[in-house]
Amino acid sequence: MSTKSNSLKEKLTENFSEFSQLSDYSFMNSLNADPQSTKDGNDHKPRSVYSGHYVPVVPTAIPEPEYISHSKKLFKELRLSSNLTKDQNFCRFFSGDISVANYPMSPVGWATGYALSIYGTEYTQQCPFGTGNGYGDGRAISVFEGLFNGKRMEMQLKGGGPTPYCRGADGRAVLRSSVREFLAQELMDALGIPTSRSLTLYVSRSEIVRRPWYSKGSRYFEPDIMIDNQAAITTRVAPSFLRVGQIELFARRVRNNAHDEALNELKMIVKHLIHRNYKDEIDNEISIESKVIKLASLYRSRLISLIANWMRVGYCQGNFNSDNCAAGGYTLDYGPFGFCELFDPRFQPWTGGGEHFSFFNQPFAAAINFKTFCSSLSPLLSGNKQDQGKLDQIEKDFSELMNKELKKMWANKLGLEHYNETLINEFFNLMVISKADYTILFRKLSEIPDNSYSLKDSFYFPIDDELNNRWEVWLKNWQSILKKEGNIKAKSALMKSLNPVYTWREWMVVPAYEEAEKGNYKKIKELQDIFSNPYIEQPSEIDQKYNRLKPSQYFNYGGVSHYSCSS
Numbered sequence: 001m002s003t004k005s006n007s008l009k010e011k012l013t014e015n016f017s018e019f020s021q022l023s024d025y026s027f028m029n030s031l032n033a034d035p036q037s038t039k040d041g042n043d044h045k046p047r048s049v050y051s052g053h054y055v056p057v058v059p060t061a062i063p064e065p066e067y068i069s070h071s072k073k074l075f076k077e078l079r080l081s082s083n084l085t086k087d088q089n090f091c092r093f094f095s096g097d098i099s100v101a102n103y104p105m106s107p108v109g110w111a112t113g114y115a116l117s118i119y120g121t122e123y124t125q126q127c128p129f130g131t132g133n134g135y136g137d138g139r140a141i142s143v144f145e146g147l148f149n150g151k152r153m154e155m156q157l158k159g160g161g162p163t164p165y166c167r168g169a170d171g172r173a174v175l176r177s178s179v180r181e182f183l184a185q186e187l188m189d190a191l192g193i194p195t196s197r198s199l200t201l202y203v204s205r206s207e208i209v210r211r212p213w214y215s216k217g218s219r220y221f222e223p224d225i226m227i228d229n230q231a232a233i234t235t236r237v238a239p240s241f242l243r244v245g246q247i248e249l250f251a252r253r254v255r256n257n258a259h260d261e262a263l264n265e266l267k268m269i270v271k272h273l274i275h276r277n278y279k280d281e282i283d284n285e286i287s288i289e290s291k292v293i294k295l296a297s298l299y300r301s302r303l304i305s306l307i308a309n310w311m312r313v314g315y316c317q318g319n320f321n322s323d324n325c326a327a328g329g330y331t332l333d334y335g336p337f338g339f340c341e342l343f344d345p346r347f348q349p350w351t352g353g354g355e356h357f358s359f360f361n362q363p364f365a366a367a368i369n370f371k372t373f374c375s376s377l378s379p380l381l382s383g384n385k386q387d388q389g390k391l392d393q394i395e396k397d398f399s400e401l402m403n404k405e406l407k408k409m410w411a412n413k414l415g416l417e418h419y420n421e422t423l424i425n426e427f428f429n430l431m432v433i434s435k436a437d438y439t440i441l442f443r444k445l446s447e448i449p450d451n452s453y454s455l456k457d458s459f460y461f462p463i464d465d466e467l468n469n470r471w472e473v474w475l476k477n478w479q480s481i482l483k484k485e486g487n488i489k490a491k492s493a494l495m496k497s498l499n500p501v502y503t504w505r506e507w508m509v510v511p512a513y514e515e516a517e518k519g520n521y522k523k524i525k526e527l528q529d530i531f532s533n534p535y536i537e538q539p540s541e542i543d544q545k546y547n548r549l550k551p552s553q554y555f556n557y558g559g560v561s562h563y564s565c566s567s
């Protein structure tokens with residue numbers, strides 16, 4: 001009996017009509033549509049959107065879509081059968097032709113507006129109307145919301161054609177950036193870092209868009225040519241795609257007395273955020289003021305943990321504006337991101353990013369986004385001084401708690417129970433002077449070596465005797481603390497669970513999207529395999545290929561070591 005019910009429970013969704021039965025829309029049912037929008041979602045030209053939480057939009061399908069890949073892991077988690085990828089309607093739907101939607105699915109998707117603050121400075125000029133009312137999802141369109149094993153998930157096409165927020169751009173994403181986002185989400189999830197997830201990746205055999213990019217071997221900082229790219233659509237999945245910038249938009253409207261419904265719309269979107277991302281942790285029965293305070297405190301914990309995790313694996317988001325900061329506490333928008341190879345605290349692959357969004361500055365950028373988040377919640381406290389005091393305190397404590405978490409992370413990354421300032425400062429100095437590869441060095445240290453010879457393959461240049469001696473001294477000090485603290489074998493195992501073997505190396509990903517441009521998807525699948533298990537050493541043939549220092553020719557190489565945000 002129990003076997004039977006288990007097998008029933010395990011039944012996978014096999015075809016598109018079963019898939020449609022999973023749909024259950026709360027976004028469109030419980031929030032306000034822009035009153036000026038049309039129900040049919042035929043709304044693809046830039047225009048001002050003054051109110052409402054979303055605009056109904058029908059995506060523009062990419063012509064002649066070809067399936068490239070899907071996330072086997074996410075499919076399993078959602079209990080979707082891989083057979084679905086062979087279903088014609090599934091393919092049409094996730095390549096943008098949602099006219100195939102069956103009841104209870106909606107044949108219309110939605111795009112949302114959001115505000116933009118760059119490192120705390122509010123921008124309004126970023127839209128064609130100079131007001132900020134034309135800024136939001138320009139090419140991201142949500143098309144599905146459903147219940148999967150009781151978990152509510154939203155599915156969003158990236159590159160699904162223009163929306164009213166497109167600001168005159170084409171609404172498309174190129175194959176290169178879609179491959180990057182698809183693979184990066186897979187890797188981040190496997191690294192154990194909260195993230196939007198990859199569902200599927202389709203490319204158009206016939207639609208071409210032009211973008212500035214780098215010529216082969218370019219040493220230019222900014223793109224030097226225009227190139228033709230195939231359009232692609234990748235679908236990402238998350239409990240919500242709400243951003244700090246979105247809460248900010250509604251709060252700005254309250255502050256500016258933009259319309260009578262402004263405060264109510266802010267309240268609705270915050271309640272929606274709680275419902276989507278914090279439902280299990282916030283009691284529905286408490287007052288809105290108490291909910292807001294709890295929300296700020298929960299988001300603070302999630303954001304702090306997220307940033308510490310980014311630092312742990314060498315991830316640099318690159319463009320950590322309020323509009324690229326998910327209010328649910330996970331990584332969102334894999335645009336000009338990168339992973340640090342040669343250790344550099346100022347690592348920043350995006351040419352437009354500046355130092356403020358660089359690798360080691362991310363805790364500060366996060367603190368600023370958190371401040372924006374808190375001040376956006378403030379109007380919901382109805383001027384109550386005591387509640388405002390609590391919210392202010394939560395915001396004020398961000399940096400101290402962030403520091404604490406970082407110290408814990410650095411200590412654990414080195415197998416230590418406690419942060420040791422002298423030891424860790426000397427370690428950072430040595431990493432910089434020795435020109436170490438961030439991932440390889442930490443992984444080699446996870447073997448807890450007792451001599452510097454074991455580290456030599458993690459340096460980009462041979463180190464001299466003096467430096468060598470410094471490493472020897474450091475290793476000795478480190479080992480003696482480790483030994484005092486306890487079981488070395490257990491420490492090594494812990495370090496290996498925090499320090500991956502394999503990481504994102506852009507020069508390995510470039511051939512994957514370049515081959516894909518020629519219709520060969522083998523390298524994408526290979527990388528997907530490697531990225532699915534980044535903490536486990538692969539057999540030596542595979543290991544030699546993927547566990548390597550960045551070759552010298554790829555330094556200062558346009559499109560590899562740095563890139564513009566032309567996606």
Ligand SMILES: Nc1ncnc2c1ncn2[C@@H]1O[C@H](COP(=O)(O)OP(=O)(O)OP(=O)(O)O)[C@@H](O)[C@H]1O
Nearest residue numbers: 136137138139140166169170171172332333334335
């Ligand atoms: N080709 C395009 N067509 C329309 N809008 C675009 C296009 N490229 C970028 N945008 C819009 O410009 C804004 C800034 O772009 P950014 O690179 O931060 O985001 P993105 O990578 O497109 O999307 P997301 O943050 O949803 O992952 C976003 O609102 C985005 O929707």
Ligand SMILES: [Mg+2]
Nearest residue numbers: 323324333335
């Ligand atoms: Mg973005």
